[in-house]
Amino acid sequence: MENGKTENGDSHPLPQWKDKVVDLLYWRDVKTSGVVFGASLSLLLSLTLCSIVSVISYIGLALLSVTICFRIYKGILQAIQKSDEGHPFKFYLDQDVSLSEATVHKYSDCALARFNKTVTELRCLFLVEDLVDSLKFAVLMWILTYVGALFNGLTLLIIGLIGMFSCPIVYEKYKVQIDHYVGLVNKQVKDIIAAVQAKVPGLKRVKAE
Secondary structure (H helix, E strand, C coil): CCCCECCCCCECHHHHHHHHHHHHHCCCCHHHHHHHHHHHHHHHHHHHHCCHHHHHHHHHHHHHHHHHHHHHHHHHHHHHHCCCCCCCCHHHHCCCCCCCHHHHHHHHHHHHHHHHHHHHHHHHHHCCCEHHHHHHHHHHHHHHHHHHHHCCHHHHHHHHHHHHHHHHHHHHHCHHHHHHHHHHHHHHHHHHHHHHHHHCCCCCCCECC
16 A cells, blocks of 8 residues: 555545644644534533533534524525525535445444554553553553543543644644653653663563563
């Protein structure tokens, strides 16, 4: 596979979606990024106040109210003007919104590959293929127990969404300074891990035979 294309010559879906996501998170199109960020944040905030069933119902009612009112308005306007414009949403109704089998296979193959990779990595961590990596994972799980005690899932999603739409643009603006300090932190962490591995017997990176 070269240049994001599959063996049959079709474009691989992941590079296309990655480019779109990057453009979205880096606010290349301010209007589009603003709409997506505002809509996503409003949805998550709504879920903190109402159940997901209520939120979906309210969104559906709001959309139906807009489309029904617009349909009636255009119908009355056409009757008064005696025009023959037809259905106001005809262009969208004629659009093909069905997914082709090829598209479904592409995305399902990508999802399956990611799933298999994740399962393999989790197996290595839980079965201690690498002792150091498993210990790091254990520390992460321990930290997450405290995070879970302070925040619920929706709060973490809201914080994550805000971070997704703010951190990339901040990093792009202050890339040199951030890379400098991150490099210093990484060096300190590596030095600490090396010192611990040297002092604690059996903690060296030994793979399971």
